[in-house]
Amino acid sequence: MYIVDQLNAARVWPTGFHAMIKRIRFVLRVQVNSAIFETLATSAVILNTVILMMQKYGMEEEEKKFLEDANSILTDVFAYEMGVKLLAIGVRKYL
Numbered sequence: 001m002y003i004v005d006q007l008n009a010a011r012v013w014p015t016g017f018h019a020m021i022k023r024i025r026f027v028l029r030v031q032v033n034s035a036i037f038e039t040l041a042t043s044a045v046i047l048n049t050v051i052l053m054m055q056k057y058g059m060e061e062e063e064k065k066f067l068e069d070a071n072s073i074l075t076d077v078f079a080y081e082m083g084v085k086l087l088a089i090g091v092r093k094y095l
Helices: 002-010 017-032 035-053 061-089
Strands: none
């Protein structure tokens, strides 16, 4: 709520449903453009690369299951990142 209060004090927003969408996109855009978001996204890519490199022939089932689960979790992280960026900056700028 603190961010929204600051935005309301600094900007003039339209009213109605369009205003709510515009505010949400603005807050998401601030999140997406932050250094923390980019650092976490880059770290997830590096971690996923390491996890994919760890796969080898003749692995134990427990190790194989761990790597598959970690890969699935990171795939969800990438889907979240893509979804937030699509909402924040739009399809045209994302592509």
